[in-house]
Every structure is written in C-alpha cells, then in structure tokens.
Amino acid sequence: SERGMVAACQRPAAQAGVEILRQGGNAADAAVATAAALAVTTPASTGLGGDMFALYYDAATKRISALNGSGRAPAALTLALLEQQGIRTELPRFHAHTITVPGACAGWCDLLERFGTRDRATVLSGAIQLASEGFAVGPVAARTWAGGAERLLTQSPGGKELLIDGRSPRAGEVFRNPSMAKVLLDIAQGGKEAFYQGWIAERIVETVQSCGGTMTAGDLAGHTSTWEKPISTLYKGVRVYECPPNGQGLTALLALNILSRFDLPSLGEPLSVRRLHVMIEALRLAFADAGWYVADPDFFDIPLAELLSADYSASRARQIHPERATLDHPHGVPTPRSGTVYFSVVDGWGNACSFVNSNYMAFGTGIVPEGTGFALQNRGLGFSLQPGHPNALAPRKRPYHTIIAGITTREGDDSLHSSFGVMGGFMQPQGHVQVLSGLLDDGLDPQAVLNRPRFCILDGLPGGTVALEDGIPEPVITALSEMGHPVKLTCGFDRSVFGRGQVILRNPADGLLCGGSEPRADGCALGV
Numbered sequence: 001s002e003r004g005m006v007a008a009c010q011r012p013a014a015q016a017g018v019e020i021l022r023q024g025g026n027a028a029d030a031a032v033a034t035a036a037a038l039a040v041t042t043p044a045s046t047g048l049g050g051d052m053f054a055l056y057y058d059a060a061t062k063r064i065s066a067l068n069g070s071g072r073a074p075a076a077l078t079l080a081l082l083e084q085q086g087i088r089t090e091l092p093r094f095h096a097h098t099i100t101v102p103g104a105c106a107g108w109c110d111l112l113e114r115f116g117t118r119d120r121a122t123v124l125s126g127a128i129q130l131a132s133e134g135f136a137v138g139p140v141a142a143r144t145w146a147g148g149a150e151r152l153l154t155q156s157p158g159g160k161e162l163l164i165d166g167r168s169p170r171a172g173e174v175f176r177n178p179s180m181a182k183v184l185l186d187i188a189q190g191g192k193e194a195f196y197q198g199w200i201a202e203r204i205v206e207t208v209q210s211c212g213g214t215m216t217a218g219d220l221a222g223h224t225s226t227w228e229k230p231i232s233t234l235y236k237g238v239r240v241y242e243c244p245p246n247g248q249g250l251t252a253l254l255a256l257n258i259l260s261r262f263d264l265p266s267l268g269e270p271l272s273v274r275r276l277h278v279m280i281e282a283l284r285l286a287f288a289d290a291g292w293y294v295a296d297p298d299f300f301d302i303p304l305a306e307l308l309s310a311d312y313s314a315s316r317a318r319q320i321h322p323e324r325a326t327l328d329h330p331h332g333v334p335t336p337r338s339g340t341v342y343f344s345v346v347d348g349w350g351n352a353c354s355f356v357n358s359n360y361m362a363f364g365t366g367i368v369p370e371g372t373g374f375a376l377q378n379r380g381l382g383f384s385l386q387p388g389h390p391n392a393l394a395p396r397k398r399p400y401h402t403i404i405a406g407i408t409t410r411e412g413d414d415s416l417h418s419s420f421g422v423m424g425g426f427m428q429p430q431g432h433v434q435v436l437s438g439l440l441d442d443g444l445d446p447q448a449v450l451n452r453p454r455f456c457i458l459d460g461l462p463g464g465t466v467a468l469e470d471g472i473p474e475p476v477i478t479a480l481s482e483m484g485h486p487v488k489l490t491c492g493f494d495r496s497v498f499g500r501g502q503v504i505l506r507n508p509a510d511g512l513l514c515g516g517s518e519p520r521a522d523g524c525a526l527g528v
Contacts, residue, residue: 069107
C-alpha cells in the first residue's frame with residue numbers, strides 16, 4: 001500500500017485503524033482506534049485495565065518520541081505491609097495487590113493530544129460499534145478467552161460481563177460488551193478525566209479494595225503518562241529504537257549489541273545449530289542484565305550509556321562459548337564512563353506508530369469492576385520483593401514491564417525503515433531480535449520473517465528452558481540439547497509462547513509499504 005497500513009492480531013481492529021486512515025487521520029489517530037478495538041475484541045490480552053507503551057515517528061521532523069503509559073503501585077502498598085500479610089518471596093499471581101494503576105486510557109489520550117488530528121469520538125467510534133453491536137470471536141482469541149474464563153472470570157465480581165451464559169464465547173460466535181461501550185463513550189466525551197476521576201474510577205477502587213487491595217481514588221487521580229527519550233543502538237545499517245526502562249526494550253538492544261560482534265550468516269543457515277546457539281546465548285546474557293537493571297528510573301540510576309557501549313557489548317560477547325551453553329550468567333557491571341497486544345501503523349505521510357497494550361497474563365487478575373466490561377491487570381508481578389533490589393516494590397513505583405515496541409530508521413538520513421514488534425511476555429525482546437535478524441541479516445520480507453520458526457527462553461530466565469517451535473529441524477534440536485541447552489519442542493496452539501508480531505517496512509524512494517502479520521494469531525496487515 002502507498003496510502004497507509006495497519007498490521008494487528010485481530011482483523012476487526014486492523015479495519016478500525018484503516019477506516020481512520022481512509023478518513024484522513026494519521027498514524028496516531030489510527031493507533032488509538034486500533035488499540036481501543038483490540039481492547040474490545042481481545043479482552044484477555046489487552047484493555048483499559050492494562051498499560052501501554054508506544055514509539056511515534058514524526059515524518060516531518062524525523063524524530064521519535066517514546067510514550068510510557070504504564071501505571072504505578074498504590075501509595076499504601078509497601079514491602080512492610082506484604083510482610084505483615086505473610087507475603088515475602090513473591091506476590092500471588094491473581095491477588096489485588098498485583099493491580100497497578102491502569103495506564104492505557106491516559107496513554108491513548110496523551111498520544112492523541114500530542115500527535116493526533118482527529119477528535120476522540122471519531123477515533124473511538126469503531127471500538128464503540130464493535131462493543132455495542134458485537135463481533136465474531138477469532139479462534140486464537142477464543143482459546144485464550146476460555147482459559148481465563150475457567151480460571152478467573154467466573155470468580156470475579158463483574159466477570160459475567162465478559163461471558164455468555166457463564167462461559168467464554170466460542171470461535172465464530174458473536175460477542176457484545178455493552179458495559180465496555182458505555183465506558184468508551186464516556187472517555188470519548190470526557191477524556192482521561194472520565195476514567196481516572198469519575199464513576200469508572202469509583203468502581204475500580206471499590207472492586208480492588210473489596211478484593212483486598214490498597215488502591216485509592218488518589219492513586220487513580222494522580223496518574224500521569226510520561227514522554228521520554230527513546231534508547232537505541234545500530235545494527236546492520238539501521239538504528240533500532242526502544243522505549244527506555246521500566247520497559248524491557250533494553251534487553252533487545254543488549255542482545256543486538258552482542259550479536260553485532262558476530263557475522264551471523266557466516267555461522268550457517270538461520271535455523272542452524274551454531275547460529276541459534278549464539279542468538280540464544282546473547283539473549284541469556286541480555287536477560288541476566290535486564291533482571292537487575294530494568295527498573296523505574298525515578299527510583300534507580302540506570303547506567304544506560306555504559307550498558308549500551310561498544311566496550312560492554314564486546315566484554316559480554318566474549319562470554320559466549322562457541323560449543324557450550326552457559327545457564328548461570330550473572331548480571332554484568334559496566335565500567336563507569338563520563339558521561340503483551342502489539343500492532344503497527346504507518347500512514348501515507350510516513351508517520352509511524354509502534355504500539356503495545358497489555359493486561360500481562362490472560363485477563364490480568366481476572367478482577368472485573370462491575371459495569372465496566374474490562375479486567376484489571378496484574379503488572380505488579382513485575383516487582384521484586386527483595387529489599388534493596390533496584391526493582392523492589394515501593395509506593396508509586398513502576399514495575400519491570402515486559403511490553404515493548406520497536407521502530408527502525410536508516411542510518412544516514414533517519415528515514416523510516418520499519419515499525420515492528422512481537423508481543424508475548426518475556427518473548428518480546430527475543431522476538432524483536434529474531435525478527436530484526438531475519439529482516440537485516442537474511443533480507444526477508446515482513447510476512448516471511450514472521451512465518452519463520454522461533455525459539456523462546458521461557459520466563460526470561462538466563463538459565464531457562466528454550467522452547468523450540470515445530471519446524472526447527474530435529475537434528476538441530478538434538479544438537480542444542482547436547483550443548484547444554486534445556487530444550488522443549490512446542491507445536492499446535494502452544495505456539496502462542498512465541499508471541500504475536502506485526503511488521504511494516506517503508507521504501508524511502510516511493511513510500512511503498514510492505515506489511516506482514518503474525519500467523520500464530522487471528523489478524524492481518526491491511527492497506528488503505
């Protein structure tokens with residue numbers, strides 16, 4: 001397409017974004033339209049109860065802005081309180097204490113205020129229509145929905161609003177969410193204040209506190225997004241941009257810096273033993289660093305320049321043994337110097353928005369405030385409960401965040417190269433690295449690179465088991481195991497562990513857009 005493109009994991013959401021582009025809206029307008037539609041069509045994965053991050057490329061200035069739309073812990077939630085309640089090593093996965101202030105709504109509104117050209121009512125109209133009139137549930141979304149319904153929604157105060165007669169909707173079944181339609185209408189009319197200071201905020205506070213949490217009206221009313229300077233590195237002639245911590249985009253950049261010390265194509269075919277081994281080891285090293293250094297920068301001074309320096313990447317690359325896995329990498333100490341839905345939108349002017357919005361686990365906590373039609377996230381699980389750790393839980397602190405978005409520009413003229421991302425917990429930086437390697441090392445087009453089988457170090461642990469996707473040759477799997485990598489062959493619907501990516505490339509000569517969409521999801525790439 002030459003006039004704009006949206007790549008998303010749900011077709012109705014991609015259509016909502018494309019419709020805004022057809023009406024003359026830009027990438028920011030279409031991004032919020034797509035995000036809101038995804039909140040309706042994939043409520044297990046994303047929604048107004050979650051957070052968002054975005055990178056925005058402004059074609060006029062060739063500048064990239066990073067928007068951090070993640071929420072903070074309640075002011076009354078402390079390690080001392082958890083100790084009193086007998087919670088010492090980790091938060092229970094679905095407890096109300098894991099609910100941080102939902103940042104998605106403020107992020108949507110702030111993106112529109114800075115870069116949008118259309119009013120909220122126009123941008124949200126597609127999502128409101130989907131919520132009120134209904135949509136056919138996709139097969140992958142239906143499977144995720146079912147898992148959350150059985151585990152969480154039937155126990156939640158407002159969970160029935162996300163069910164049909166007490167069960168999850170089946171693939172192809174039409175689902176309507178009138179409660180969500182009402183919430184979106186109020187946001188369209190009143191903006192973020194309608195969410196953080198009105199009846200919606202009251203319902204959130206009542207529900208969280210009734211479930212044992214500490215969130216107050218003041219926590220919600222005091223929430224703000226932050227505009228930040230993106231972090232970046234060079235890889236194979238393009239500059240790769242990520243949002244800075246508290247997001248884990250740093251992990252992808254650390255791994256790319258290590259891999260830049262190797263000539264990957266010379267190591268063999270993309271799915272060969274030597275090449276996969278080096279990529280896995282680079283990510284093990286990156287996760288070891290991320291586990292210590294990814295934290296809220298308002299509470300911890302993160303040495304970003306040193307971590308992303310050439311000297312540091314060289315020292316970390318030297319720790320990769322060519323024939324043996326290392327499962328116990330500690331985090332590095334750089335030498336001081338002076339100094340969980342993803343989608344992509346590019347419009348006809350060349351503006352781009354790389355956008356991710358998430359509940360963390362399926363339906364987050366599964367706690368649904370009555371009358372709202374959305375579940376509250378469990379992002380608080382990203383905190384450490386170890387006193388003194390940079391990412392230790394503290395009042396009004398943001399946790400380690402897994403959701404990340406990526407943009408690349410061409411070195412030399414800063415023209416837009418791509419808007420890309422791969423959602424899915426700790427798979428996300430691993431997906432970024434594998435997608436970029438396919439695009440830049442192997443010259444694949446967006447759909448081909450998304451179709452390629454992947455690996456995933458489970459749970460982002462440096463010594464974690466490596467899930468290998470069906471399609472990686474059996475002799476390669478055997479050889480990786482013999483090198484010391486704990487491996488697990490993964491196929492069928494379990495392939496969701498490898499994430500869901502979207503990629504749009506832009507040709508600088510004629511503005512032609514080439515997009516691809518994740519084959520492991522229900523979506524597509526649509527042009528205007």
